[in-house]
Amino acid sequence: HASSPCGPVQTTEGRWRGVFFVEMSVVIADYYYKESNSFPYLWQKRFFQLFKESTGNYILYRVKEGDGKPRGRIPIGKILSVLTSTSKPNELRFKIIIPNRTFYMKAQSVQMRKAWEKAIKDSIRQMEEGGIEKDMQSMMKKSIEDISTVQTMQTFISTVNNGMRFLNSILSTNEHFNKFAKHMNLNSYFDLAIYAPVFEKLYRDLHVKGAFKVEVKLENTSSLELAKERFEKFLMIVESHSLLPSLTSADLEKKVTSAAEQVLKLNVKFMNEAQKVNDKDIKDGIALIDEFFKMLI
Numbered sequence: 665h666a667s668s669p670c671g672p673v674q675t676t677e678g679r680w681r682g683v684f685f686v687e688m689s690v691v692i693a694d695y696y697y698k699e700s701n702s703f704p705y706l707w708q709k710r711f712f713q714l715f716k717e718s719t720g721n722y723i724l725y726r727v728k729e730g731d732g733k734p735r736g737r738i739p740i741g742k743i744l745s746v747l748t749s750t751s752k753p754n755e756l757r758f759k760i761i762i763p764n765r766t767f768y769m770k771a772q773s774v775q776m777r778k779a780w781e782k783a784i785k786d787s788i789r790q791m792e793e794g795g796i797e798k799d800m801q802s803m804m805k806k807s808i809e810d811i812s813t814v815q816t817m818q819t820f821i822s823t824v825n826n827g828m829r830f831l832n833s834i835l836s837t838n839e840h841f842n843k844f845a846k847h848m849n850l851n852s853y854f855d856l857a858i859y860a861p862v863f864e865k866l867y868r869d870l871h872v873k874g875a876f877k878v879e880v881k882l883e884n885t886s887s888l889e890l891a892k893e894r895f896e897k898f899l900m901i902v903e904s905h906s907l908l909p910s911l912t913s914a915d916l917e918k919k920v921t922s923a924a925e926q927v928l929k930l931n932v933k934f935m936n937e938a939q940k941v942n943d944k945d946i947k948d949g950i951a952l953i954d955e956f957f958k959m960l961i
Contacts, residue, residue: 689716692783694776698725699768701900703879707770710735714783721787723760738762740787744826748781750889751837759896760784761829763822766900817907817916821867824920825899827956828859832892834952840945842888848937854891856950858930859957864898866923870916871905924960931957 691714697707710725721740726733742762749757754774758781760767771777832854835841841853850856868874878901880894907916931954938950 690714691716691721691787692780693729694780695729695772696725696776696780697770697772699770701765701904703877705879705881705897712780714740714780714787716787716790721791723784738767740784741791743784743788745830746781746784747829747833748777761826763819763826764903766829766896768900814907817911817913818903820913820916820920821907822903824863824960825903828857828863829896829899831859831953831956832857832896834949836889836892838945838949840943841949844938844941844943844946847941848934852888852891854895856934856953857892857895858934859927859953860891860895862923862926862930864895866919867898867902870911870919871902871907872909873905874902876901876905921961924957927957928954928961 693711693713695709696712698710698712700706700708710727711729711731712723712725714723715721723738723740724734725736725738727735738760739762743760744763745761747759747761748755749759749768756772756774756777757768757770758777759769769777769780771780835853835856841856845851845853845855848856854860878894878898880890880897931950934950935954938947941947
């Protein structure tokens, strides 16, 4: 297989699975930098391939091209979102969000990043329109969620986290929020994300070994993005930690509801001030925070 710095690789092959022959093809392949999911969170060069397969699309990554055993697998059907890290036109970083983890990626060029974002989104769309594959995906998701109460709780937390990641992206991709934050005598736009400290405290109390440190190097991001990157790194780490053995689903729901109510109270001053500002983006963005946490009550 050859890497593809400029676009898709048209390689088709197959393999036997039980008595069925599974047709598969490599849609795109490149060397990417992937941030490790443990301290000190270094950028690691890995060879990524996006496969299209008759039973479901997925991404495999290896230390280098030609290695036999892959280091990891990302099922396309589990991807919740693909987001560019910032709104900068020359941004090389983006992230792939799945229920229990976020993959932080860095391309070698803007062209490569755009090619991969398009390929992944096209692959997701193909699976959603794929009939049998879509049914298999739904059945698989249901069976996973039904395995145990613990996994159901972890899925619930991941869903909440991905909602907060989405709100982060809304705040970070519009410079109006930074101006609004200054207007509110805050340091930066991420101070509007009042849910971050509330849910960080909650999660530290709910997880085993919750007193871990979170470090983000300034050289890997801008000072303006530091708080957001730290919170998203925190969410990624906390999703890999076990919940307290004594925690029940009823307890979790009650605690999340209480945290959401706290966020809504803190958000009132932003909601009131946003109504006075003649800026629809700010009004809609602050209202979106309000709407999301009302859904958790």
